[in-house]
Structures are given as C-alpha cells and as structure tokens.
Amino acid sequence: VTEPHPEPETSLIVYLRTKLGQVTKSDRVSIDIYIFKITHFSVNSCLAPVVSMHDCAVTTVEGIGSTKTKLHAVQERLWKFHGSQCGFCTPGIVMSMYALLRNNSSPKMPNIETCLQGNLCRCTGYRPILGAFKTFTDEQNGGCPMLRKRCCNISLTPSERSTKPTIVRIATKLTTRHRSRYFPPELLITSRNHAATPLKFVGERVTWYRPTTLDQLTDLKEKYPDAQLVVGNTEIGIETGVKGRCHPLIVTPAAVEEISFVKNDQSGIEIGAACILSNLVQQLNKIVEEKEEHLTQPLSAILEMLHWFGGDQIRNVAVIGGNIMTASPISDLNPILMACCATATFMLHSRGTRKVTMNQSFFPGYRKTCAMKGEVSDSIHEKGGESIAVFCYFIKQNSNSSLSWPICICKLTVATWAHSCLNLCINTLICELRAWYMKAYMQSKRREDDIAIVNAALRVKFYHGEWKDELIDDVAAWMREDFKLEQNAPGGMAEYREALALSFFFKFYIHVKDCLCKEGATKDEIASEEQCTKVPLGGNHPVSLSTQTWEEIPENQPKDNSVGRPLPHSSGQLHVTGEAKYLDDITPYADELYMCLVTSTRCHAYVRDVNLADAMTSPGYVTYVDHCDIPGSNECGVMKGDLVFANGKFGLHLYYIYCKWLLERSTYIYICSVTCVGQVIGAVIADTCAHAQRAAQLVKVTHEDIFPRILTIEFYWKVRIAGQEHFYLETQACLVVPQLESGQMEIYCSSQSPTSLQDDAASVLGIESNKVIVRVKRMGGGFGGKGTRYIVVSNPAVVAAKKCGRPIRCMLTRQEDMLISGQRHSFYAKYKVGFTKEGKLTSLVNNIYSNAGNSLDVSIPVMERALYHSGGCYRIPNIAIAGHVCKTNIPSNTAFRGFGAPQAMLIAEDWISGIAAKLGISAEKVREINMYKEGDSTYYGQVLESFNLPRCWQECYQKSNFNERKEKIEEYNSKNRWRKRGISCIPTKYGISFTEFFLNQAGALVQVYKDGSVLLTHGGTEMGQGLHTKMIQVFPRYIGNNVVVKKCSVQLKVASTCLGIPASRIHISSTSTETVPNTSPTAGSVGSDLNGMAIKEACEKIVGRIKPLRKNFPKLSWDDLIIKAYLERISLSATGFYKTPDIYCNWDQDSGECFGRPFDYFTYGAAVSEVEIDCLTGDHVVLQTDIVMDVGGSLNPAVDIGQVSLTAYFILSRSNSSLPNYFPQIEGAFMQGYGMMMLEEPLINERGELLTRGPGAYKIPGFGDCPRRFNVHLLQNSRNKRAIFSSK
Ligand SMILES: Cc1cc2nc3c(=O)[nH]c(=O)nc-3n(C[C@H](O)[C@H](O)[C@H](O)COP(=O)(O)OP(=O)(O)OC[C@H]3O[C@@H](n4cnc5c(N)ncnc54)[C@H](O)[C@@H]3O)c2cc1C
C-alpha cells in the first residue's frame, strides 16, 4: 500500500477500516517486519499509529483464511470447538494464536495462556477457546487434531481397533502453510534500507519524525524539547485516543539501534531505553540461564513482573524507556530498578551524557522524572549487587487525581533501613556466603493484564546481625507509619493496601530466611506450615482440564434431525474469519454523518450555558442537536422516565425556563437540569468520527451545582452487593437512515428490543410506528444492557437524522458507554431470619433496597424478580419481603443477566451461612434440610412440579466428590498457615417467564422458496447466545418429523435421510420490525421458548398445507415437493404466534400479599467450587468448579454448556452420537457471575463521576481466572413439558 498522505494521528485500525476501505475486525493484527531477518509479532491495531507501519507487512484476520477460500487451522479449530458466541472478540483471539504459531509451531499450554493474556471475552467463559487451542500442543495429542487416541500415527492394538469407530478428521492439521506467510518481495527491498532512512510525516495537527541514529534523535529532541518520544505508544496512545490529547510533535526512537540493545559485561547489565520488552524478556532469560541464581535475582524479579506486564501485544511494542519516563506509579519495573539503585543515562545533544541513580529524587512527583528539557533517556544500568540495604517502593494514590493510580512516595529510605539493619547486628558469616537477596511482588485485582494496586521490590544486604522474627514487628511498626493511605484515596481499599505492604515484607522475610537456611548460614528453618508460601497460589497446575457431559441423543434419531445435536454457532465461521458484520461494519453511506454526544459532567446541576463557538470552527463540524430539535416527545424509555436530551423536566425542576439562540455568540442560553454525570445534553454532528469527537470536546457546558446529590444508598445493612458493568464487547451503536421520500426512518441498531426502539423513535419523531423500521443483524454481546439503554444513542441519532436529512452513525467509545449506559443494580439488604436449633427455617423478614439511578427504566421488574427469588431454594413457612427502589444521581441502572435474581439469591445464601455459623453446622446441611421438595409451594403460591433440584444437588455432590475433597481440604488447612482452601455447594432455582406478563409473547415468519430453501424470521435477536442456531435447529426437526418422518412411515428411514432439510438450507437474515412486529425483548432466558414455539406454529401451518401433497407423493424429495406445492398454488409462507399459557400473579398492592404462578417453569442447578486463598494478600484462585444443570432436553448442548470441549466431542463421536448444545451459556454465565462476586466493582467518587471507565480501570475476568478444572454436566433424563422440544 502506498499512502500519499499518511496521517500520524490515525491508528492502524482506523486506517484499515476507513481509508483502506477494509472492514476488518482485527483489533489485533499480526506484523512482519524485515530488519536483517523477518520478525513476526502481534500488536494492538488501535494503539499502533499507521505511520509506524512503514515497511511492515500487516496481516489481519481476513488475510489468513476465509469462508470463500479455506479457513486457517486456528480459525477452523476455534469454530469447530465452539470458541465463539457473539464473535466480537474472536478475530483478536485468532490473531493472538496465529502470531504464536508463526513463532512456535508446537507450543505448550503455558505459551498459549501467555499469548492470550491480553485478550478478553465476555461470552464464552474461556474454556472452549482454551480447549480448541489445546489441540495445537504436543503435550496432549502430538499436535494432531484427532487427539492421541485417534491419531493415525499412533498404532492401535487389534482389539482397540475393533472398538474404535472410523476416524473422522474433525480439523485439518497444522501445516507449514498455516505457519508461514509470504513476505512481499517489494517490501523486502525497501526494508533493507529501513534502518538507514530517516522519515518525516506531516499530518493535519501532528508531525512525526523517525530518526535512525542517536545523533539525529538527540538533535531533534533538543531542537523540539516539547516533542513526545513515542515507541510503543502504549502510554501516549491512551492519552491521545481515550483522553483526546494532541501532541503536535512526535519523535520515535524505534529505529535507533544504538539504544535498542541489552549489554551484559562485568560491570552489570545495560539496557537500551528503546529495548522492546519482549526482546528484553528473551535476552534476560538467556542471562539468567547462564549465570548463578544469586547473581541474577534482580533479573529474575524483572522477568517475573514482565510475565504479568500487559499482554503479548503490549510487550511486543512497549519499551523499558517508556515505562521509566512515564513515571507512572503503577509501573511494575521502576520499583525493581530503584531497589537495585540502577543508573539511568540521559543524553542532551549539546552536552552529552549524564548519569543519574534511580532513587527517590529520580521521581520528584506524579508522572515526573528528573530528566531535563530536551534530554533523551539512553540506557539503564543495573550494577548487580551494590545496594546497601532493603529498599521498598510502594504505590501511593494521590487524592488530588481522580482517575489516576498515582505516585509512589517512598519514605522507607535506604539510610533509615541500613541503620536499622546495622543495629540488628546481622551475622557476618552470611555476608561471606551471599551478599544480598532480592524479590519483587505485586498484587492487582485481576491476575493478568492489570495494574498493580500495590507493588514492591525488596532487597537486603547483610553486614552484621541476625535475620530473626523480632524484625517483623519492628518493620511492621515502621511501615504502618510510613505507608499510610488516606481513607478516600482513589481506588479505595486503603486498609487492604496498607496490609498488603506488610504482607509483602513478611513474604520477603520468609523467603530470605529460607535462602539463609538452605545456604547453611542459619539452622533456623522455616516452619512446615509456612512452606506453602514458596509455591505459587493454586500450585503449578495448568488451567483448563475440564469435562462436559450430557445426554446422548437416541441412536435412531434421523441424522438430519439436528435437535439435541451440538451444531456449531450458525455464524461461527463468520466470527473466526472476521466476516461477521456488526453494526459498525455497515458500509458508510456517501452522505453519512457521525454523531458524538455531549454529556453532563455534574451529577445534579442546572445547565446554564452551552457554548458552541469553538466547536463550530472545528474541522468537519456540521451542526449541534438538543431538545429544541425534537419534533415529538422528549420523554422516552420503557417507563417514559428518561429524556432524549436534558431539558429540565426531569428531576426536581420545572421544564425549560428560557431558550434563546444567539447567532452572533453561537451560544444557547437556557436553563435545564441534569441529574447524573453522563446525562445526554446534546450531540455534535460532523463529517467523520474523529471530527465529531474533537468538536464535542470543544463544546463548553457551564453547570451550576444543585444540592443534595444522592449517589449511594449506603446505610446500616447486612448484605451489600455491588453493581456490575455489562462490558459487552460491542458498545451501544446505531445507524439511522432517513428515507426522505416517505418520511420513513430505517434504523440499524445493536438492541435486544427492536420494537421498543421503534416505539421510542416514533414517539420522539412524532410519527406513527409504521414509518420506523428497526433492523438488528447481530450484537457483539448484550447481557441485558441493550434491552432498554440503547435509547442513549438511538434517540439522539434519530433527532439528528431528522434535522440533517442525512444518515447518522454513532458508536459509543468504551469510556462513553460505561459512563452513560447504566449497569447492574447494586443491592443492599437488612434481614432477620428465624430458625430452630436444628437449623430449620421458621421465618424471614427481609428489606431489600436497589440503587435505580436517575430514572425508573426496568428497576421495578428487576426488584420484582428479586422478591420472587429472595427465598432462594428454601421453604420458609412465614415470610415478609419488601423491595425498595431508590432514585439517585447516577446514570439509570438497568437489566443485567439474572435481572435481580443473582442479588436476591446471594442475600438468601448469606442468611443460610449465618445460620450455619451460629449453629456450628455446615452450610450444606442447612441448605439440605430447608430445600424445597416436589409438590411444595413457593411463598407466592407456585407449586413445584418436576422438581429436579434435589437430583442436581445429589449429582453435583457425587460428581465433584464433595465429601472426600472436604476432608482433604480440612487436612490441607491444618497443615498450611498462610494458604487456606474452601469448598462450597450452592443450589439455584430460576423462574422462566417475564414477570411483566404481556411480554410473554412472540411472533415468527417462515417463508419457503421455490427451490426448497427457507428464510426464517422471528422476534428474537442474536447477541451470541446462539438463538438463531437453535431456531434453525427447530425448523428442520419440525418439518422433518411432520412432513417426512411421521407421515411416510414406510419410507421412514429413506425419507429421513433423503427428504429432511439440513440446517444449511435455512437462513436467518436479521431481526426486523418490518417482518415480525411487536416483538418482546430478547431477555429473561425465554428467547428460545417463545420464538421456538412461534416458529413451530408457523411450520405447522405450512406442514398442514402440504400434507395432502405429501400423501399423494410420498417419495418426492423436499425440493421436488416444494416446487410441486408452488405449482399447485399452495401458500408457502406463514406467520406463527405464541403466548405463554397459564401464568398469572395476584399481587395485592395494599396488603402486599402475592399469590399466583408467575413462572412457566424453573431451571435448576447446583455448583461446587473449591478455592485457594493466600491469607497474606487476599489473592485467590478457583481450583475446581463442577456444575450440574437441569436444562431439560437440550436443543443444542454445545451452545448451552459454553461450547463443547474436544474431549467431549470425542466421547460423542465414539458413540456415533452427536453433541448437545448447552455448555457455553453455562460456562460464560459462571465466569460473569464470578466476575460479579470476586472481581468487578464500579467505583464512583463523591462528585458522582464513574472512576472505572474503560478496560484499564474496570476488570472483567480474563483467561487466567478460568477455574483450573471446569466440569459441566447437563442433568440427564429431564424433560420439560412446557417448552419447545422439552428443552429449558
Ligand atoms: C493494555 C496496557 C497494559 C499495560 N500494562 C502495564 C503493566 O502491566 N505494567 C506497567 O508497568 N505498565 C503497563 N502499561 C503501561 C505501558 O505499556 C508501559 O509504561 C510501557 O513500557 C510504555 O512504553 P511505550 O514504548 O509504549 O511508551 P510510549 O507510549 O511510546 O511513551 C511513553 C513516554 O515515555 C517517553 N519516552 C519513551 N522513550 C523515551 C526515551 N528514550 N527518552 C525519554 N523519554 C522517553 C515518551 O516521551 C512518553 O512520554 C500498560 C499499557 C497498556 C496500554
């Protein structure tokens, strides 16, 4: 590609998607660069400036395989092993694995886990992805996708051969073709001069220099002292991309070889400032292997930290100089370099070099170093052993900075510590044996790719004295004084973080004591119960040993009947190749404009002034829209409690006092009020996304605070459950296309509720719903977050499209999405529970409070569901539960998977645990004696039929070996002081139906075309949960059974194989209000039931019509039958409709009494989890999880479990059966629940600003959080009379 006008501000992903016109999904791409040899690595294309790609060959996911040609082995295996759900994360995951295989064709499992550290998936729960990639390792299967038992290269005994079914290759082998790529020869020629040619790119606002020698670099930096030196762009890219800053001059030392080295000689190790971290890892590993262990302790400490440093994509581009010079308090390397008293060399072109020791004065303040203007960091020198004392360096949060994780102020100085050590008279003998010891520690919320909440590097050198236990108390006292965090320090957890500092010292103390003992310097061994601190948490087991079991389908089930079979996701191949189209992949219209929202920065305030003067002069600016532009109603949302744009009607204030357009001042003057940070005030419309964002930043909004501000509902509570961010990978987005001719609006959106969106848009525009068409192709995840809150984007875009008469596109950035679109409700509860001395429940009084935010949205139904589930799985004779929905000044909270039930069930388990603790019996015992039984009534009068919970409970107990493991755990705990293990079994019971009864309806449209192909449309939306896949499975089953199998008994076998419709003949295009009207949201686990039944009804109609024809022509193929039906003028299209029967609930608003049958049925399950906790740091790891879930007769077990593992695949193919389809949902849901309970917590400051915006500050579980062993079993022989094909 030759780009005549390279723009330094443009990232590679934007260039690929917009300028180059390639609709790529690769947020990760693979880069080949030729500098003497071809080097291959993966990078984040959103952080890589396109100009840094000069001379590189870039490979995107589309470039390695496609559905039109052939899938790459990585793509094929991920697809076949059900490694994608919504598919939005999938291209990135494919590219990470692809890059690994390019460099290492027979990786081991730890290599795979490391290469995926920087990838996130919110749907699958990770296990199916790890399962798919495990097939590339030698350990398990010799690299053969058939696994060891089936590999053709492994000889079988005759008896084995007779029992083994025919080998069917399930995936192509990894060949050299998959591992190597062709490097363009023309690039090879230009790349030879890569290092020699300095470059300069001049863009609209930024000039970019790429010098090739140190002399040129220092010269440029002295000439332009304010220029930013950028190599990996992993710090600066966040500033410019996320915070919108602009650095007009950028100089990159990336091509300056003189500062990209690692030198190792007698004087120590010297590392060039532009040394890329992954190269550093390689070089240091070599040195550590060669030298004696005690000489390389700092290097081992660096390597240990680098293992957790970002992900591969960050380490492949970021450099050590960038880490030091950013002077960020979260730096993982600076503490080590300071503890080693490393020397940094600075270079000024006119002066030469200057050496500075990396001590406290090196970092004089937050994000400041002692470097002078114009200086370039040249190298870092680690001398290897000259420190005279322990040096600790801790992160301390700066309370002035709201978002940051600020500066470390180290008070435990070298001098103080050395003095103390001397006083302790350390044994001289030690000094002769070993001079010093060193270790680095860090603790972050998430294990992988997360910033530390505390990190430390500790080093001690012995002269005289003893290393004895009294030291711990002395040091603890000093540290308590030196490392005090203010209670309101950003990031919170002040006490925990202070305690962590002490814990790290204690760990270090034990480590040194152990070393001294091993060397014979002391006979004082560490106690056996402390040995556990030497082993990594959770032991050395690799992750992802797992099994999945389910009921095999009957042997006589016709092959073309796919119900119960584990078909891969219908869009799976499109996901892995990047061909799946999401909203932002829709080709831009020629006259399209982009919208960027202007939102409130105060949580409760009047808006006095919106000044557009600067925005209007910004390039590409077109117009500004706000409530004055709304032709219809400004009130929107499911309860009409939201506003499209702030206008003062909402909240405490009267609507609109004064509005005046002053053209000459380009200013709106009006008074309106806002009730949360992030409330939409208006929107800037511009020609491109970048221009809209830039102009929106220039809109100046003047606020005047209103009091009070109510942010939390904290009070005396027994249980508090934090909220949770949906973190769907595709953010809220829409494209509104006005049809000028008819006044119609066509809206492409990422919404779980097309009909509600249509209603809202019509009301905002003041037109009838028949003029608004809403289309949803697929979503990159929803989890409830796109059920109602799409309004924050769709309504402003509709107004803008109307005003401009041009298509309007908007996709929120991650930061905007997290700020604006609401989260799971946080809950608080106060309860009193009565019970007998045996632990039998007698009564419960429970008051539950939820934080609804600034509008009602779905907070009432969320609370209703919480009330229905707050008894858990237990029979309580006397019960009074009250729900309180609290209005506050935070963005409106909304639906999230489970819809209030998880919060309620957690409260229930809290009182169960309380009873167990009080009576001194196990919580499992209390659960068992109080668990409902078949035929019992719930406290709202629903009789429990086919109550499979006790079966799930027993099976889970048995399959997890609960009792035996509990005994082992007790033994382990008695032997280990600082590590403890725990195990617990928890039951669940979840009601299926919308509690808003009118929503329990669905429609479908089935159209059979003359060639026998079928177009299926239903009211459900596809967000990764595999709904379309299941619906496709329903159809052929129905047609198959009714047209072919049942009615042609003589020809049964032939007919089933020849006349059935394979799933491949059925297509679902998209969900549209044009084809199926008045749809209910796809939510509440009812999507398959409602839409499946509607499809069934539509099929029944068609089947009924062609039945006579089939009778007369029993041998006709499906295609011939259909053409015959057409010629006979039989209608081949039908609508279907379904409403859930017999659900009701009489809820007396006065007495509060509730009686009815609110749920069609319940799903049941039980889960056992075993965890290990580090008592010194609070860190934990899930060792094993076993789940038994009753899903009735699964429509598709692979979808339901969370995707089937390879092992499972083989179990099935051996028995000549097929896979069921439930596991991904269960595994994905488990990981989301794990995140909710253990990892995720949105944080809001006292000004109502969300601090946890973006993946840097808010951590969802990563690959490393997956249970080490993850077993999922579907309850067998469970049939559900009340749902489609007995499924649940
Ligand atoms: C997803 C992600 C994960 C991360 N994880 C971690 C982590 O786990 N631990 C951690 O410590 N950090 C982490 N970081 C921060 C960042 O990656 C590191 O600080 C990295 O080392 C910065 O290097 P860079 O080349 O990308 O810096 P750049 O962004 O290119 O530059 C950073 C700064 O350094 C200055 N600079 C660079 N080279 C020189 C030089 N030779 N002389 C003078 N000034 C110079 C630049 O002017 C600039 O101000 C993470 C960042 C991201 C985006």
Ligand code: FES
């Ligand atoms: S499949 Fe990974 S985020 Fe949806």
